[in-house]
Amino acid sequence: xxxxxxxxxxxxxxxxxxxxxxxxxxxxxxxxxxxxxxxxxxxxxxxxxxxxxxxxxxxxxxxxxxxxxxxxxxxxxxxxxxxxxxxxxxxxxxxxxxxxxxxxxxxxxxx
Amino acid sequence: xxxxxxxxxxxxxxxxxxxxxxxxxxxxxxxxxxxxxxxxxxxxxxxxxxxxxxxxxxxxxxxxxxxxxxxxxxxxxxxxxxxxxxxxxxxxxxxxxxxxxxxxxxxxxxxxxx
Numbered sequence: 001x002x003x004x005x006x007x008x009x010x011x012x013x014x015x016x017x018x019x020x021x022x023x024x025x026x027x028x029x030x031x032x033x034x035x036x037x038x039x040x041x042x043x044x045x046x047x048x049x050x051x052x053x054x055x056x057x058x059x060x061x062x063x064x065x066x067x068x069x070x071x072x073x074x075x076x077x078x079x080x081x082x083x084x085x086x087x088x089x090x091x092x093x094x095x096x097x098x099x100x101x102x103x104x105x106x107x108x109x110x111x
Numbered sequence: 112x113x114x115x116x117x118x119x120x121x122x123x124x125x126x127x128x129x130x131x132x133x134x135x136x137x138x139x140x141x142x143x144x145x146x147x148x149x150x151x152x153x154x155x156x157x158x159x160x161x162x163x164x165x166x167x168x169x170x171x172x173x174x175x176x177x178x179x180x181x182x183x184x185x186x187x188x189x190x191x192x193x194x195x196x197x198x199x200x201x202x203x204x205x206x207x208x209x210x211x212x213x214x215x216x217x218x219x220x221x222x223x224x225x
């Protein structure tokens with residue numbers, strides 16, 4: 001069966017520091033991968049999606065970037081964090097059908 | 112692009128009552144409508160979905176209905192239990208060439224009182 005991992009689970013970072021969040025999927029090949037952000041008490045905002053290695057599409061302009069160096073690895077990065085980057089970051093995957101399944105998430109607090 | 116509206120934002124019911132959450136979408140090309148349940152501090156979990164070629168789907172105490180003409184779909188939970196308390200999100204998507212992106216509603220916080 002498929003499993004999706006994210007790390008770290010929680011992170012506290014100062015403003016202006018860099019960021020790297022990682023997501024990996026097991027048990028499937030050629031998944032579509034997605035990064036979402038959820039602000040406290042808010043809905044889910046799609047940040048990036050990827051249909052293959054090196055293929056990244058951005059949904060909203062921001063100081064975040066994404067990369068997909070391997071088929072089942074998706075990385076979210078920032079060079080300099082802002083206070084507004086705080087939130088719950090969720091990675092998701094989908095296969096040949098539409099269903100998306102979420103990872104456990106990373107709770108980021110920028111101080 | 113797609114826009115999904117979800118109502119109500121908060122819903123309080125007594126245990127055993129039914130709960131209904133409604134969503135509307137704007138893109139007539141959307142053909143897949145999932146519902147997610149998110150407990151506090153946890154990931155959203157897919158609980159039921161419906162595709163545009165059917166009007167209703169049921170799984171035990173939960174059911175989803177779809178009206179393509181009116182572009183709205185609803186989640187129905189019967190015989191609610193305290194463990195149903197969570198935030199529920201609807202979403203809509205259409206399949207592009209090999210992938211699909213979901214547009215989510217803003218969520219409904221369901222509170223089930225014992």
